[in-house]
Amino acid sequence: MTDTDIIPTQMSARDKLLAAGFQLIRSKGYSGTTVDDLCAAAGVTKGAFFHHFRSKEALGVAAADFWAEFTGRLFAEAPYHAHADPLDRFTGYLDFRRQLLAGELPDYTCLVGTMVQETYLTAPAIRDACEASISGHARTLEPDIQAAMDARGMGDRGWTAGSLALHTQAVLQGAFILAKAQDSVTVAVESVDHLKRYVALLFSPPGGATAGNG
């Protein structure tokens, strides 16, 4: 079973290269992935690569953009939006993220989180594309968080819907790092559980005595 196997053959060379980028960059990092690696995994030649991408960096940017689009669709179609209560939608999102932690490590980790670590100083264009992907995704959570706050008449508590949405992304990105280090998804699942517990505590009514009791 080679990398090539997972790339459908009817895709265009450009899409095959982007799909190969998803796999390879998440496995070996951006610098660790060579143009030849990408071509081999995509089953195309170097000529095809530089026909579609001006440079390796251009593929990095395109991969980050495509990642934003891909994950945008994935989460837009996810079932958690069906909940009537906005807090249920947000916790449903967390449950959905928890469910996504299945299969092999390179499959559930985040492309842009991996890529931005290596490129934030050396390739500003890639960093900007990664930033847009992360922040754009976090922004999709804000309305539900804000609505949950409003519904409970929660005034200024020193944090905003936006900061909680970004904190959620930080927990997930950090969970991926620990999962890679330990080569086990367990630690990531437990970290998401801690985040769920935090959200439950934040939104539990002040008088509720049993909020954190198991």
Add this chain to the structure above:
Amino acid sequence: MTDTDIIPTQMSARDKLLAAGFQLIRSKGYSGTTVDDLCAAAGVTKGAFFHHFRSKEALGVAAADFWAEFTGRLFAEAPYHAHADPLDRFTGYLDFRRQLLAGELPDYTCLVGTMVQETYLTAPAIRDACEASISGHARTLEPDIQAAMDARGMGDRGWTAGSLALHTQAVLQGAFILAKAQDSVTVAVESVDHLKRYVALLFSPPGGATAGNG
């Protein structure tokens, strides 16, 4: 001001190379850092490099080990251990981590968190060294967390002192990624504040109605 400037001249070639590794790998990643880069930044020649390290991968392992030792000293000598109450020590640790988020991005980010992302599949020896550094650091927090739980008679709440210690590391690692993406430390500080709020809520007495109110 070049990279060389920050490396003291009286250090041994080996230590200079490790110090250069701290800076360069955190800035450009492991794959993005070349042996020549390391030699230039350390002000030594390639002969010196391969005298002290069998390979580039060996330097990666040594850098992760040295990182564990370096951060071990840093946190062992930090002031938060002086608190009498174990919960104060743990929250003092979080405050200390928050204070460390000063200066330039490459200076306060984590070497092993950056390195493990790229090497967890391709260089198991480096991954293991990074894992030991992260888990070893998390383990230093466990006794205080456990003591804080015991002092409050907190039974099984679905989480352990160890899982909270690891969650703390996940939040920090994720905060670094978001800071790199946004090129701003603000998001990292706010994520640490969320973590502090979570800990406060976890350890607040069940009847305390004003736990999360600002």
Add this chain to the structure above:
DNA sequence: AGATATCCATACCAACTGGTCGGTACGATT
């Protein structure tokens, strides 16, 4: 003083790197 081991510098290498280039296949337009 001589032997030995450590530490480091210079010169070098084969493999690989991102990127270029001339050329081909082919459908749409004129």
Add this chain to the structure above:
DNA sequence: AATCGTACCGACCAGTTGGTATGGATATCT
């Protein structure tokens, strides 16, 4: 039928990569 634009091929290039071979300086031991 001639022309053009897009998609693609694969050999090739200059520079870089991690790593090696070898010799010299210095300190230590006998």
